[in-house]
Amino acid sequence: MKTKVDIISGFLGVGKTMLIKKLIKDALGSEKIVIIENEFGEIGIDGNSFLENNVQVKEMTSGCICCSFKNNFKKALLEVIDVYNPDRIIIEPTGVAKLSDILKILENESIKDKITVNMILTVINPEKHGLYLNTFGNFYKNQIIYAKTLIFSRAQNFSKENLERFALSIKELNSKANLITSPWNHIEGDLILRMCENISEDLLFSNPRLSKSSKINSISTSKPIKASDIFDSLSIKTSKFFSEKYLEELFYGFNKENHCGFIIRAKGIVQVSENKWIQFDYVPGEFNIIDSTYFDTGKIVIIGENLNKNKLSELLAL
Numbered sequence: 308m309k310t311k312v313d314i315i316s317g318f319l320g321v322g323k324t325m326l327i328k329k330l331i332k333d334a335l336g337s338e339k340i341v342i343i344e345n346e347f348g349e350i351g352i353d354g355n356s357f358l359e360n361n362v363q364v365k366e367m368t369s370g371c372i373c374c375s376f377k378n379n380f381k382k383a384l385l386e387v388i389d390v391y392n393p394d395r396i397i398i399e400p401t402g403v404a405k406l407s408d409i410l411k412i413l414e415n416e417s418i419k420d421k422i423t424v425n426m427i428l429t430v431i432n433p434e435k436h437g438l439y440l441n442t443f444g445n446f447y448k449n450q451i452i453y454a455k456t457l458i459f460s461r462a463q464n465f466s467k468e469n470l471e472r473f474a475l476s477i478k479e480l481n482s483k484a485n486l487i488t489s490p491w492n493h494i495e496g497d498l499i500l501r502m503c504e505n506i507s508e509d510l511l512f513s514n515p516r517l518s519k520s521s522k523i524n525s526i527s528t529s530k531p532i533k534a535s536d537i538f539d540s541l542s543i544k545t546s547k548f549f550s551e552k553y554l555e556e557l558f559y560g561f562n563k564e565n566h567c568g569f570i571i572r573a574k575g576i577v578q579v580s581e582n583k584w585i586q587f588d589y590v591p592g593e594f595n596i597i598d599s600t601y602f603d604t605g606k607i608v609i610i611g612e613n614l615n616k617n618k619l620s621e622l623l624a625l
């Protein structure tokens with residue numbers, strides 16, 4: 308039997324891991340699953356958080372599977388199928404990966420016969436849609452255009468009118484995809500799964516946008532741009548203690564003296580005091596913190612544009 312391959316894409320910090328956890332908990336408990344989790348930074352953080360025993364996590368860090376890590380990704384896929392023979396592989400690309408590039412890799416001769424591309428799901432934070440469209444058009448649009456299903460994160464924070472407005476703007480980019488606008492914490496995971504899977508046409512091999520490479524070029528620039536050309540990333544291990552306030556001010560760039568560039572994503576697990584660890588997550592306009600269990604060392608991953616890496620290391624590392 309061919310292995311099902313699901314791709315859960317979405318821009319940085321949108322909540323992909325949270326959605327994957329929900330799908331596994333609600334609907335995929337009886338399947339043998341391998342998650343390929345790709346982190347742009349050198350340190351994987353989410354990988355620690357899957358504890359279900361039907362789930363294996365393979366972390367790929369320090370590069371992006373759609374561009375700089377293409378060959379490693381191919382190898383990893385084949386290896387996962389060979390070693391684990393899972394029912395399903397869930398791919399969580401980096402937030403800046405191009406969906407079309409990943410789909411192209413899955414079309415590769417050595418892989419194509421062993422898998423069925425199943426879900427192609429992109430998570431969108433409606434609140435950040437305008438900002439990301441203007442700032443990171445190329446990567447961001449690509450994740451919407453090539454998705455089969457689009458789902459809103461944080462939908463519960465918006466009025467019905469606003470959600471409809473967002474939905475219209477997203478439909479302009481991709482009118483064919485299923486769009487799930489209900490808050491996902493109110494929907495059972497197996498319903499989400501059915502909505503994603505109940506599309507008989509296999510996009511990968513029948514979508515004209517993918518089968519003619521000339522068309523692919525027409526939506527990107529003539530010279531392929533890699534995520535690493537635009538985004539900087541920095542991974543830091545640290546044994547310093549941090550207050551929530553300190554981190555928040557640093558990421559938001561409130562303190563002009565400590566300005567470190569445009570941070571579009573920061574996440575990590577750090578120590579607040581001798582006995583307290585927190586896991587934090589920053590995207591522009593939003594800083595979330597939850598308690599974390601003890602860790603061997605603090606880890607921080609930062610992604611952004613024009614990052615002042617020396618300054619950041621000076622402020623965060625020890």
Ligand SMILES: [Zn+2]
Nearest residue numbers: 371373374404
């Ligand atoms: Zn990439």
